[in-house]
Amino acid sequence: MKDPRVRLRNPLIAAVLAFAIPGAGHWYQGRRFKATIYSVCILTIFVWGMILGGGQPVYSQLIYRTEGQAPTAQLQASLPRMKFSFGYAAQVLVGAPAWPAIIQEMRIRNSDADIKWIDGPIKSDFQGLLSRGFGNPMSEMITGTIELNPANPQGSDVVTGTLHGVFADGSTRDYVLAGDINLGRKVFGSPRREVRCDVLTMDDDGREVWLKLEGSISRSAVDWFQAPRDTLELDRLNGELSQNFDIGSVFTWIAGLLNLLAIWDAAEGPAYGYGDEEEIPDDDEPAPEKKTG
């Protein structure tokens, strides 16, 4: 409802600003009280949802592994098969805070995923399993520090590396990584980047033994924040955060949908009017009896 007392200035600009940052459109119109309500309430609900969801409830696409390509979607070199996340249709309405998801989706679509390529030396914490074969039940948990170095300082798919491993019993051992060192995609919606490679070591009798190393290293926040992820990562988040991940996701949806009301208000004004109109009685209510005499 348009009320002449409500100054909308240019409604289109106001609506675009309201979409970009909750409350910005109303601030532009000089409606500072409502701008404060919208920005504080909507951004608080959104940030709260992000915190509950471990910083990961917002993503635009879900990645599916192509059959026979790789053991996981992260290690898949071909362009990933992606499906739109419907929750993002609500989240994107919150504006700029949800836009990184679009940038991350473009980065994945427009980048090669050479799973053996690294841009430069990497030194990171490592956690994973050491076994005589991938998926072998007789595997040992191992943590520690991994160092990966490209053959060329500017980046290469010929990678060498070492692992300073710490076993569950506290014992330590250094390993030289060998064979093809496969790394998960650079951009992916998980703070952990998968690593798979062979390890050459000596057994107690002094014979060479090849072992399989599978685990993960840290991924830069710039490369995982709001990036598309796979169902494995969603399973991990649900396992780690339990109901909080779902609650956090719902909060971010609510924040986006609330901003839709704010965008509408910036463009069209308040829905019911200024607020000082006399209430019109319902037709069903009996009219008051007139006093006679």
Place this chain on the structure above:
Amino acid sequence: MQLAALYAIPLTVGISLVYSASRFELPEKILRSAVLMFAKTIAALVALYLILLYLSR
């Protein structure tokens, strides 16, 4: 009652304020409408909780 259920209180405050702000322009009317909406929503949630609690016995 789980702690997460208490999240409903600040969430309802936020939703009530934003919804009322989108309906009216006058600050007093927005606040009055938001308080009323908050009270009604919390009352409905409590009633629903009590019904589910009774049924789950």
